[in-house]
Amino acid sequence: MASPSQELPKTHRALILSSTSEPPKIKDVPAPQPGPGSVVVHMLSANILSYQKSIYNGERKYPFPTPLTTGMGGIGRIAAIGPDTLTLSPGQLVFVDCFVRGRDDPNSAFLLGIHEGHTEGSRKLMHGEWRDGSFAEYVKIPLECAYPLNEELLMGKLGYGVEELGEIARDLIPFGGLSDISIRPGETIIIAPATGPFGMAAVKVALAMGTRVIAMGRNLSILQRLQASHERVEIVQITGDEQADLEKVKGFGTIDAYFDISPPVAGTSTHFKSCMLALRHGGRISLMGGLNIDLAIPHAIVMHRDLLLKGKWMYDRQNVLDLIKMVEIGLLKMGSKAGQEYVKFPMDEWKEAFDAAEGFSGSNRSAVLVP
Known part of the structure; x- marks a missing residue:
């Protein structure tokens, strides 16, 4: 008491x-x-x-x-x-x-x-x-x-x-997944979809971690606002054409990682495969979305390119301590x-x-x- x-x-x-x-x-x-x-x-x-x-x-x-x-x-x-x-x-x-x-x-x-x-x-x-x-x-x-x-x-x-x-609470969720796949400064990462609250937070956090971001989503106006508000952000609108979206992503050069935080209704979206196929050999994938159906994985690509695929629910205690430090030193706004x-x-x-x-x-x- x-x-x-x-x-x-x-x-x-x-x-x-x-x-x-x-x-x-x-x-x-x-x-x-x-x-x-x-x-x-x-x-x-x-x-x-x-x-x-x-x-x-x-x-x-x-x-x-x-x-x-x-x-x-x-x-x-x-x-x-x-x-x-x-x-x-x-x-x-x-x-x-x-x-x-x-x-x-x-x-x-x-x-x-x-x-x-x-x-x-x-x-x-x-x-x-x-x-x-x-x-x-x-x-x-x-x-x-x-x-x-x-x-x-x-x-x-x-x-x-x-x-x-x-805002620490919202930023912590993508930080947990980004940390889990060991994102490093100078790397290029796909954030998809980047147009919801957690996707937008993922863009902000990934940039604070020193990466270049390729932000993907269906809402072009939100993507354009993200690009105008941040440096090191490229954008790709998800069109539903798997091959066309893949070519747009590959046009930005070597892609090191892919972070996904899709909502429940996005389980049949074409962007999952486009993003996975765009990754370099040894690329990493973090799945943090709340899909309500099972996701089809391009098994041969994952295997032959030695891709690392990890799921993450929320974050670890050390992630909380690390993110608070990033805020305190002004690295994360x-x-x-x-x-x-x-x-x-x-x-x-x-x-x-x-x-x-x-x-x-x-x-x-x-x-x-x-x-």
């Missing part, structure tokens, strides 16, 4: 989902209390996915227990600490990571407030101790999911707002410095916030909830 110097309110406001057949509601519920291995964070800014609404109305059919405090990660301040907390202290600014791994089984992983994961262990964790997300005034999270941020540097010297720092605008919504306007987030997809605007 919290010490007298860390008193928490008896209740707090949270956006609770009781069933996917009815919308969530703001309720006054008992405030979380810290225990061993946990901290309680006062949320300052909570991230909203572009498809947040389709998660909680059941359209995406994500598995999770109900009732559930909705939300995922964001930025907040430590409100109370458990008895075994050594370095964090009340008032400290932290990044709240929604990707939780089992301490005695790191393969059991789930997304706080979104998805119960793929193992019995991950389901046990989300159905039990770690049931609630961050669309609330306070959230209890595992100690290792609270990453300290250098407030003096990030908000003082660099001038970031808390909502801009929340956030928010307005990266051309991104954040629109803040109070928790009472969560419906408007979800709608705005959906409408902002593919743009340079993002919605955040301010509990």
Whole structure:
């Protein structure tokens, strides 16, 4: 429990989902209390996915227990600490990571407030101790999911707002896949599709890692905006003509790697094969998309060219630490410095916030909830 110097309110406001057949509601519920291995964070800014609404109305059919405090990660301040907390202290600014791994089984992983994961262990964790997300005034999270941020540097010297720092969460996902295939400065990588929120983040992160990017997608206007906003970006519109798109990509010379973060509906897209066929001998492929069907792989090309194909779900703890360092030294820009605008919504306007987030997809605007 919290010490007298860390008193928490008896209740707090949270956006609770009781069933996917009815919308969530703001309720006054008992405030979380810290225990061993946990901290309680006062949320300052909570991230909203572009498809947040389709998660909680059941359209995406994500598995999770109900009732559930909705939300995922964001930025907040430590409100109370458990008895075994050594370095964090009340008032400290932290990044709240929604990707939780089992301490005695790191393969059991789930997304706080979104998805119960793929193992019995991950389901046990989300159905039990770690049931609630961050669309609330306070959230209890595992100690290792609270990453300290250098407030003096990030908000003082660099001038970031808390909502801009929340961009760390989105950038982390492609950073996990790019790191997993050992992207190196000077290499050329295909990002496809590069026109959604995570694809656009992948372009930004890959550039910060020192690469040249070939951005692919169907929306030409978004591709052109990416090219105008960044150096070292080439663009190829996906036309559905596998051979024609391949020739356009090959026209840019040696291609070292291919990063894919396709949405569920893209499983039959021609770009997968075009991108794989464009890779040099020994090229690498990272698959991070959420396809709802199996993908056809050009087996002979993968084998004879010694291609490395890896899947990656989210990222590792070291990726989080590394990416925060990139932000702190100014290598990876956030928010307005990266051309991104954040629109803040109070928790009472969560419906408007979800709608705005959906409408902002593919743009340079993002919605955040301010509990």
